[in-house]
Amino acid sequence: MRLIRTSLIVLVLLGAAWFAVRYVWEILPIYIYSEPAVGDINASQIPVLMYHKISPDPKSGGFGTRVTPARFNLQMQYLAKNGYHTVQLTELADFIKEDKTLPPKSIVITCDDGYLDNYKYAFPILKKYGFTATVFVVADYIGKTNDFDVEKGLQPVNQLLGWNEIDQMSDYGITIGAHTLSHVSLTDVTLPEARYEIENCKLVLEKHLGTSVEAFAYPYGHYNGQLEETVKESGYTIAVTTDQGLVTPRSDPYAIKRVRIRGDYNLRKFIDEFRNTRT
Numbered sequence: 011m012r013l014i015r016t017s018l019i020v021l022v023l024l025g026a027a028w029f030a031v032r033y034v035w036e037i038l039p040i041y042i043y044s045e046p047a048v049g050d051i052n053a054s055q056i057p058v059l060m061y062h063k064i065s066p067d068p069k070s071g072g073f074g075t076r077v078t079p080a081r082f083n084l085q086m087q088y089l090a091k092n093g094y095h096t097v098q099l100t101e102l103a104d105f106i107k108e109d110k111t112l113p114p115k116s117i118v119i120t121c122d123d124g125y126l127d128n129y130k131y132a133f134p135i136l137k138k139y140g141f142t143a144t145v146f147v148v149a150d151y152i153g154k155t156n157d158f159d160v161e162k163g164l165q166p167v168n169q170l171l172g173w174n175e176i177d178q179m180s181d182y183g184i185t186i187g188a189h190t191l192s193h194v195s196l197t198d199v200t201l202p203e204a205r206y207e208i209e210n211c212k213l214v215l216e217k218h219l220g221t222s223v224e225a226f227a228y229p230y231g232h233y234n235g236q237l238e239e240t241v242k243e244s245g246y247t248i249a250v251t252t253d254q255g256l257v258t259p260r261s262d263p264y265a266i267k268r269v270r271i272r273g274d275y276n277l278r279k280f281i282d283e284f285r286n287t288r289t
């Protein structure tokens with residue numbers, strides 16, 4: 011009996027120690043990482059963070075495209091605590107094209123594919139810190155599931171945002187961006203087919219939202235010069251890729267680089283990624 015009790019106590023203590031170590035490992039960088047002074051930040055290099063799912067559910071996908079809400083919250087808390095502020099992608103277009111300066115510690119947050127979890131988990135966290143973001147939605151799949159990736163065996167089934175959630179996020183100030191009608195790889199279809207996807211996604215979103223949709227994201231990050239031209243001709247002012255890097259006034263506004271945030275990054279890795287990513 012005594013042995014069982016001692017074993018139980020040891021187990022509980024070991025468990026507590028494990029959680030303590032994990033917790034400290036996760037949040038320590040908030041306190042020990044020295045933030046550079048605002049004057050030392052290179053204001054001409056803007057990170058555009060790339061997320062997909064913000065979900066606690068391991069069944070919704072691996073850490074390549076899923077960040078837990080707890081980690082997302084810590085990341086946003088870090089940014090807010092250290093004086094970062096979010097800017098819209100459209101402001102970034104002006105920064106590039108018109109050489110407008112942005113304040114130091116400007117950062118852009120983007121989420122691809124329009125998963126419902128963006129509304130459930132990311133939206134309240136963004137609101138808590140007064141942050142904005144751009145969510146790229148797939149126009150023909152609004153209110154549906156992500157069959158475009160499920161059929162290819164790339165992702166488990168996930169519910170996508172419906173118009174109701176999109177409206178609420180848009181009303182708050184989240185930018186709704188275009189991610190084609192059907193999430194097709196644009197380099198795998200003819201140019202007229204690509205044009206149809208690019209143009210009509212914009213039309214569908216604008217018709218519903220009643221505002222102009224200016225930001226575009228290439229599905230799977232697949233793009234080329236012709237597609238860039240088509241996106242431009244379709245009336246978008248900025249387009250993002252999955253190429254890794256920061257944005258400078260010399261960046262191509264139709265091939266914007268981003269900083270991928272994976273779900274297995276602890277806070278220190280998160281900070282390193284957006285601070286040190288080479289342009």
Ligand SMILES: [Zn+2]
Pocket residue numbers: 122123189193228229230
């Ligand atoms: Zn996508």
